[in-house]
């Protein structure tokens with residue numbers, strides 16, 4: 001516990017320092033503003049990395065009569081709206097000069113404190129499940145409803161790709177540090193950010209926790225092979241479109257596939273893409289019976305954090321293999337294939353996503369599982385202590 005607290009406290013300090021640095025760093029790419037007549041205000045906001053709120057006042061009055069009218073107005077090409085290019089550029093410059101919003105700095109700092117707390121809870125290893133349900137509701141309320149859609153892990157990945165393509169409006173310092181912070185969160189604890197801090201993950205899991213369709217939930221675990229195949233396929237299509245490998249779309253605004261799948265915008269209604277608007281009901285209904293469908297099937301950060309899981313310092317591990325009575329309670333409690341794969345011990349790396357939810361720790365009647373570092377397992381190695389040898393089929 002002590003080493004995690006030290007590591008976590010270090011993370012809080014580093015995150016706060018990096019977030020403050022981003023806040024104070026001036027945006028220097030104002031001159032590369034992308035505005036074309038066929039782009040909608042929503043695309044323009046995305047391409048220039050400014051909040052959509054900064055462009056809403058440009059809409060003609062009749063397009064701002066209600067939420068839906070505004071949403072539709074923001075999707076229309078600006079030439080159809082009769083908006084002058086200069087006024088759009090001026091609004092973008094004003095928004096860019098305001099730089100990184102203070103509320104985003106607050107989010108990073110809160111996130112690191114929040115994840116430190118979640119880690120301590122996991123390390124304690126008792127009644128994690130019950131507290132987690134409330135924790136996720138609080139995450140949804142604070143990081144989603146109050147603090148909104150941005151910044152978020154999915155955009156961090158997309159913006160990093162934009163940087164590689166030199167798409168304007170993505171200051172290098174902001175994009176790199178943004179991804180560095182998210183990476184640090186996931187390196188200290190496996191999928192800690194996804195599992196305990198992500199506003200969209202919390203929404204899906206809160207729906208999943210509603211005690212409905214329990215038997216369906218048990219049967220509808222997404223097979224890892226299928227979920228990873230879908231997630232990688234979507235990423236590859238995004239990549240091919242984005243880097244124009246398919247020779248279609250010519251790098252137009254529609255070439256960023258994830259913009260059309262960005263469900264984080266559920267917290268920023270006006271910034272929703274039309275396809276996402278259609279996707280939302282399916283994902284929300286599916287979340288009642290399937291564990292985090294968006295995370296398992298679509299999110300590029302989910303894919304990235306799955307890779308990072310292999311080198312994360314802290315994760316759920318079977319520390320007392322000699323205690324395991326193979327009752328498989330942990331597998332039943334696990335919402336994914338992760339625990340089953342760990343027990344089978346087929347391989348050590350690239351196991352199915354483990355969300356560090358702690359359900360298996362709670363479920364194990366023998367206390368064989370812990371959220372811990374590999375160092376602790378080495379210290380407790382049965383061979384070193386002279387107790388029973390490790391059971392076949394259990395990996396750490």
Ligand code: SF4
Pocket residue numbers: 153154193194195198199200201202292294295296299300301302303
């Ligand atoms: S995988 Fe899920 S929890 Fe992780 S960043 Fe994406 S939406 Fe959030």
Ligand code: SF4
Pocket residue numbers: 316330333334335336338339353354355356357358359360361
């Ligand atoms: S192995 Fe399964 S139950 Fe255990 S923490 Fe990971 S996802 Fe949760």
